[in-house]
Amino acid sequence: MTLTAGGCTDIGPRALNQDGLDWDIGLGFFVVADGMGGHNAGEVASHLAVQAVRDFVTESAAGTDLAWPFSYDPALSVDGNRLLTAVRLANRRIYQEGCAHAAFDGMGTTVVAVLARDERAVMVSVGDSRIYRWRDSVLTQLTSDDTWLSTVMGLADDDRQGASHPLKHVLTSVVGTREDVRPTVLEERLLPGDRLVLCSDGVHGRLDSQAIAAILCQGAPPERQAEALVLEALIRHTSDNATALVVVAE
Numbered sequence: 001m002t003l004t005a006g007g008c009t010d011i012g013p014r015a016l017n018q019d020g021l022d023w024d025i026g027l028g029f030f031v032v033a034d035g036m037g038g039h040n041a042g043e044v045a046s047h048l049a050v051q052a053v054r055d056f057v058t059e060s061a062a063g064t065d066l067a068w069p070f071s072y073d074p075a076l077s078v079d080g081n082r083l084l085t086a087v088r089l090a091n092r093r094i095y096q097e098g099c100a101h102a103a104f105d106g107m108g109t110t111v112v113a114v115l116a117r118d119e120r121a122v123m124v125s126v127g128d129s130r131i132y133r134w135r136d137s138v139l140t141q142l143t144s145d146d147t148w149l150s151t152v153m154g155l156a157d158d159d160r161q162g163a164s165h166p167l168k169h170v171l172t173s174v175v176g177t178r179e180d181v182r183p184t185v186l187e188e189r190l191l192p193g194d195r196l197v198l199c200s201d202g203v204h205g206r207l208d209s210q211a212i213a214a215i216l217c218q219g220a221p222p223e224r225q226a227e228a229l230v231l232e233a234l235i236r237h238t239s240d241n242a243t244a245l246v247v248v249a250e
Helices: 041-062 078-100 209-216 222-235
Strands: 003-010 019-024 029-036 108-117 120-126 130-135 138-141 184-189 195-199 242-249
Touching: 003 019, 003 222, 019 041, 019 242, 029 041, 029 195, 029 242, 041 078, 041 108, 078 108, 078 120, 078 184, 108 130, 108 195, 108 242, 120 130, 130 209, 138 209, 195 209, 195 222, 209 222, 222 242
Parallel strands: none
Antiparallel strands: 003 242, 019 029, 029 108, 108 120, 120 184, 130 138, 130 195, 195 242
């Protein structure tokens, strides 16, 4: 199976872009992070997360040190362990930087990442950035938001009841604010024609499933679709940085 990808990020109405994204077709690796923290700490957190996750995915590609320094989880595949460990190592690095530098105290970031190989896709999620799958003209949200509304109140991520709730943006899990984090890990089969969308809440906070599907159904190259998703979020007056990464399986 051949993968192609394209990404786009925009500062939006903010003074600083605290989103980060990266991908490597050779590794089958894709990641989006949305940082948070005072001054430029959010930008630092997202950058550290993207780099740390990529570093471990690269280092573990040879099949050694799949879970160091954590125990191997037999319930997950090899790649599931690789990606889980990568995010936990990113968490440790950000937490240590926050403890070492007063300006970065309390910084954190959301992370969604995909590792695709041999028609399988492993996905990891922390926070409220999301991964969607477009298959056979149907859009499915694969990840769930780590938010107060979802975790405590049990509301679905797209539940209208929570749209105006004052705690709708309160996260229950992020990368970097605690000594360890336990991300959600999903494993899915990839089919030819599948499109995955990784995006920050600056995109999905303004674009509902219908709006995202309307862009994906046009079948444009992934970089054009990523640009279209970000542009549409800007047109709809997103209040945050906007980032989208589209991955196509062929």
